Structures are given as structure tokens and as C-alpha cells.
Amino acid sequence: MPDLERVIPNPTRLALARKRRGCKKTKLAELSKVDLRAISAFEAGEYPPAEETLARIASVLGFPIEFFCGDDLDEPSLDSGSFRSMSKMTAAQRDMALSQAALGLHFMGWLEDRFELPPPDLPDLSREPNPEAAAESLRRAWSLGALSIRNMIHLLEAKGVRVLSLAVDAREVDAFSMWKGARPFVFLNTYKSTEPSRFDAAHELGHLVLHKHGPPQGREAEKQANTFASAFLMPRGSVLANTVKFPSYLTLVRLKKVWTTSVSALNYRLHDLGVISDWQYRGICIEIAKRGRETEPVEAPRETSLILPRVLASLYEEGISRAEIARALNLPLTELEQLLFGLAMTGIDGGRKHPTPPLPINLKRVK
Amino acid sequence: MTLPASVYVESWDVNNRLGELGLDEPLLIQAVDRGLAAWASCTANHPPAIPGIWAWAETMCSLREQLIFRGWERLNESNWPLVVNGNQMIAISVATGDEQTGRKAGFPSTSSAKGPRTVSAIVANQRQLVFPEMMLPPIDSLNASGRATWLLLMHRDKDARQVRCELSRPISMDLEGRVDGWAERIILSPRSFDGYDDTLVGDGSGPQSPEITVEIRRRA
16 A cells, blocks of 8 residues: 555546546545535545545545546546547547547557557648548558558557557447647557458547647548548449449448458548449448348458557566556556557456467667 | 679678668669569559560669769660760669579570670770679779770569669670670669569469568667
8 A cells, every 4th residue: 555644536536547447426425425515525526535535435436546646637628639429429428438548548658668669650631621532642652552461550550659558348439540740640449340340440640640739520521531441441443443333232241351441431432533333332231231230241350459558568577567567557457458459469367377479579678 | 704803792892882882772772663663563454575675664764874974974875874974984874684684603594685785885895804804893994095984784673572783884785685794893782673563363362562671770
């Protein structure tokens, strides 16, 4: 236990932990048997909770007491990032996602103190009014030609984007991206299947390059990011070279493997490029609906992180397990695991059993 | 005529020799990569010869774009594209090589027959070999007898999924007009083109972008 002689919690961290749990003040008051006005006062910094009150709050929220005593964490605000389905999300879901992003920035800051990760290499395409052209410019800048993207997460990471998981188990929350200074971040809902998740990643990449300066919100920005993602994942030349004139639903199931996109994304793209008529497009939409939009046929293998398993393995070799990382960050281990969920294999016992297989890589010490 | 060439393989040796020519490996590799990117931008709708031609053209263009900044000049001798250094003593062109290209102990040839301009360049290269027994004529002796023409040879090895390349100084041709003898061969690092593929799609898997590797360093 830390020296609790006089623990003065940081009010912003109290609020952050509560929002992370999707917990209203009334609910927290009820669960921790604290007066609602007191909870508000603690979070407003009017006066601090007594030690045992704080201990109760900490235990209800599932955060270590030490977490509440740190400095302010960078909390992404609504206009620093972009949510794809902002309108469909509840305020609580949004707060959960934003507060998880705050913990993600905290964790990444800690990692970057220890590792030199790839520097950002994203051109600013905010002056390009046409998202399709922006996708083409980015492909040119990255020498991708008309090739299909093998792995979206690896590509983002190699270009200096930090990718973390957004473990909010709600379909409304799909992905989120933001610039923190010169550093781009993408949070992906890794509960999703591979194809839609790749589209989310490309969509967020669109926001990062198209909307760096303005708050990327509103339907227009979302539409731009969707067009960008569609063109980035399925370049025009490659689609026209690989498609057939009268594809059926089953043709699309076969064809989609070329770009690892969902049937519906490919259907949309084919229609967009004039390969199929409105009538064909609608027919395939109906086929997709009949089979259920939730399940993607013939799902591709899941994409994981290139960077996170390596840095975790490297730390583990130094004797720093995930549990120790969580302790260093004053976070519950589950929070760390959720940031890594689906990106690096998550251990059930706190990473003590070497959850990521050791990789044959040489990590060089700088000094 | 097949003279054993002086082959540079080790990176210090390669860099040393390239340095003498006013070149460096990253510059040449960047040109090769530009060709790879051009290849990658082609689809099954392009005529079959185009990916190779575009790759060749873009590699040449990149060489010129980079070297002109270093005082070299663009030169088209009867449509034969070259880039020539400031004192007109070194010229480079780009050519496709056979599968021996980039192999340390290989005997590469250009994959196609070359034109009269290449022939005269090779004759000029031969003249510079005043003492053929001297495997490595010093730069100065080359200067005395005219321009030395080098070829940036590239070969796409589909099985190994790499582009092997070398910068080599040709001195002979076979009867069909393919360049097949070299005074010097500077072997460059091969480029992986995992994914940069010209195979047509049909079985459901398309040409994909290369596997990515990233460098991560542990801070002290």
C-alpha cells in the first residue's frame, strides 16, 4: 500500500475512471455509499474525499488508489478526434471510448519513453477536395501502386500511426482517430471481424490525412472518409482489372478476397465505379441482408499489431511483465489488456506466462 | 570474350567503389524502388509488356532526377537514355538482366539484345582496358581514354520474390547482341518485391503490398 497519510486525489482522474466505467455519478454514489453531492464536489475539486471514501470509490471503479493521485492525463475531447457513428452512440459510450483513449495515450507515452517507434510519415492531404484523389496520392506517396493492402494495421504502424484497441463492446463504437500534436492515433474496435475492421482502419486513416486541421465531424467528413477508405482499399485500376460485368453475390464473396474487404464494401465500390447498375447493386444488397449483415462470409484471418507484441516481448525479456507495466502506469491490468485486445495476444493471468510467443527479432539498444 | 570481372559484394567495398564514381547505394536503390512502384501500379488491364517498360523508364527517370542534383546531365544518344557525370567520363543506363544478375559468382547477360549505341559504348569501354590483365583500371586511366558506360542491371526473380540489381561496366556482347561480359560488377542489395506481382487474379488472391518490417529501438 502506498503512504496514505494524506492522499489527495486528482479530480480529473476521478472523473476519468468513472467515465471509463460508463458509470453515472448517481450510480457511483449509490455503489460507493457516498452522497451524490460529494461525488460532484470531488470531481469538481471542491474538496477531496476522505481516505476510506476514496478507497471505496477506487474499489467500486476497479482502479488502484495510486491511479487517482497522478497528474492530469491527456483526455481527447470530442473535437480532437472523430467517431464514425457519433450520432448512434450514447453519451456514456462516447465517454467510455474517450476515457479509454486517454489511458491509451498514457500507455503509449510510457512505451515511447522506452522504445523508438516508427516516426509519423503521413502527408497532409487536407487541401485535396476529392477523397478518391487523396487516396490515390497517398498510395503514390507510399509506393503502393494498385496493390491490395496486405495488412492495414501493419501499414498504419509502419507509417508512424499508433494503433490501440477500443474495447467497448458496442457495435455503435467502431473506431476513433486523433492527432495528439504530431502523433497520429487510431483506436480500433477489435471485436469486429477482419474485413469491416480493415475498412474502419482505412476510414480513420482518411480522417488523419484529410481532416488534420479541422474537427472531422459531421456527415460530410464521414462521407469523405468512407470514400477515401473505399478508394484506398480498392483502387480503381485494380477493381476494374479484376471484376466481371455481371457479378452475383457469390462472385463478390470470391472477389472480395483480392482486397480483403466485406461483400457490402465491394458491392458499394463496384456501383460507385459504374461496374454494376443501380439494379444490380440493390439486388446484392438484398442478398447481403438476407444472410445477415452481422456475419461476414469467409472471414479473413484477423490482423494484429506488428509493434505491440514485439515491445511486450522485449520488455518481458527484461523481466517486465504486463502486470508490471500496468503497475507502473497505476492501471488495473484489465485496462492494459483491453488496450491490447486483439492486437497482441492477451494473457489471462496477467502476462506472467509469456502470452506473446517470443519473436526472432533483434531489438537494438540505442546506447 | 569473357574476362573475369572485378566483383564488389561487401558493403564497404561496394560503397567505396560507388563513392569513386560519385554514387552511393541508397541512390541506386531508390531508383530501383521507383521502378518497383511503377510495376506495382499496373493491373491486368495494362498490356503485358508495360509493367517492365514502366519500371525501366521510372528507374531511369529517378536516376536522372537524383543525379542531376549532383551535377550530372541527361543525355539521349539516338534515343538511348543515359545520365552522364559532369566531366563526361561516366555514363549510366538501365537494362534488364537475366537471372544471373546480382549473384556474386554469376555471369549475367542483358535479357535483350542491345542496339548500336550500346555496341559503341562497349567498344569504348573495351578501349579503356589498355592493360586487360589489370583487372581494375584506375579511374584516371579511364579518363584518358574516354567515357566509361555502366549499366544498372535489374532482374525480377519471381521465385525468390526479389529484384536483384548491380551496377556493372560491360565489355562484351554475344552474337545475338546481348551484353555478356563485364569488367566490373558492383552488386547491390536485393529488393524484396513480395507482393509486387504481375500474376493475374482469378483464384481469389490478388497481388498484395509487401510484408512490412519496422525498426523498433529500445531506448537506454
